Amino acid sequence: MQLIHFTLQEYLSAHQDIFSGPHSAMAEICLTFLNSQQIKALSADPSPDTQNTPFLEYCSVYWGAHAKRAFSDCVRSPAVELLQENYGWEPTELLLKQATGMYFARFENFALFSKLPGASFFGIVEVVATLIEMECYNINEGDFLSRTLVAWAADTGHEEVLRILLRREEVSSDKPDTRSKIPLVYAAKCGYSRIVKLPLEREEVILDKLDNYGRTPLLHPA
Numbered sequence: 001m002q003l004i005h006f007t008l009q010e011y012l013s014a015h016q017d018i019f020s021g022p023h024s025a026m027a028e029i030c031l032t033f034l035n036s037q038q039i040k041a042l043s044a045d046p047s048p049d050t051q052n053t054p055f056l057e058y059c060s061v062y063w064g065a066h067a068k069r070a071f072s073d074c075v076r077s078p079a080v081e082l083l084q085e086n087y088g089w090e091p092t093e094l095l096l097k098q099a100t101g102m103y104f105a106r107f108e109n110f111a112l113f114s115k116l117p118g119a120s121f122f123g124i125v126e127v128v129a130t131l132i133e134m135e136c137y138n139i140n141e142g143d144f145l146s147r148t149l150v151a152w153a154a155d156t157g158h159e160e161v162l163r164i165l166l167r168r169e170e171v172s173s174d175k176p177d178t179r180s181k182i183p184l185v186y187a188a189k190c191g192y193s194r195i196v197k198l199p200l201e202r203e204e205v206i207l208d209k210l211d212n213y214g215r216t217p218l219l220h221p222a
Contacts, residue, residue: 023070030063031078034091042090050090060091061098064122071126079127083118084136095121120149120165123158132164139171146177154195155186162198173202180211189220 003009012018019025033039033055042050050056067075115137119127128149131137142148147155150173153162165171174182184205187195199205208216 021070021072023066024072024075027063027066027070027075028072028078030059030066031075031082033059034063035078035082039091056090057094057098060094064124067127068122068124071124076126076130079119079124080130080134083115083127083131084134116149117143117147117152120152120158120161121156123153123156123161125160125164128161128164132168139165139168140175142175142177148172148175148177148183150175150199151177151181151183151186154183154192154199155190157190157192157195159192159195159198162195166198166202172204173199174204174206174209176209176211179213180209182206182209182217184217185211185220188217191221 003012039053039056042053042056063079067079116128116131116139119131132139140148143152150162150165150171153165166173174184176182182199182205184196184199184207187199207218210216
């Protein structure tokens with residue numbers, strides 16, 4: 001979007017209170033779009049045509065950023081609806097490709113990224129807490145990468161989400177993914193010094209556990 005004249009930009013910059021709750025509104029718009037039948041139909045199509053959905057990539061990647069900056073009750077309901085069901089193959093691929101550089105061929109286990117793993121990835125505490133209370137997901141189950149909620153929270157730097165998870169005795173803080181990486185590895189490799197300390201409070205964490213490449217958690221930050 002481009003403003004027609006610079007004077008309009010100056011006016012909006014000087015009157016920032018003219019719009020109320022812009023991030024909450026954007027999050028609600030993005031979630032409504034992702035929950036629409038048009039987008040849900042894309043995930044069921046083996047060869048989806050996304051040319052007519054230019055807003056799809058933005059919604060898939062950034063609704064969480066808007067929601068985290070200004071969470072509201074108007075955002076909670078569509079967010080829970082989206083993550084409780086199926087985030088969808090197309091939005092999931094766009095999200096992971098943009099946020100982590102990952103690219104995957106289409107396969108059914110993408111559905112496992114919905115529910116709590118998706119909420120943990122975005123780091124929205126209110127949504128994580130709501131989904132935990134609903135008990136709609138095995139809290140220690142891994143997604144299509146066998147990556148747990150604790151691992152996603154550690155990898156994305158969401159300290160408060162990680163604290164909520166690790167307060168629960170039934171949550172495993174040391175479960176490895178498909179590459180034998182434990183959550184501690186993700187916090188260490190990203191340099192999250194405060195987050196690294198949280199799993200270390202658990203006696204079950206094996207500090208010298210090797211991944212599939214023979215690397216310990218210590219080697220990553222080194």
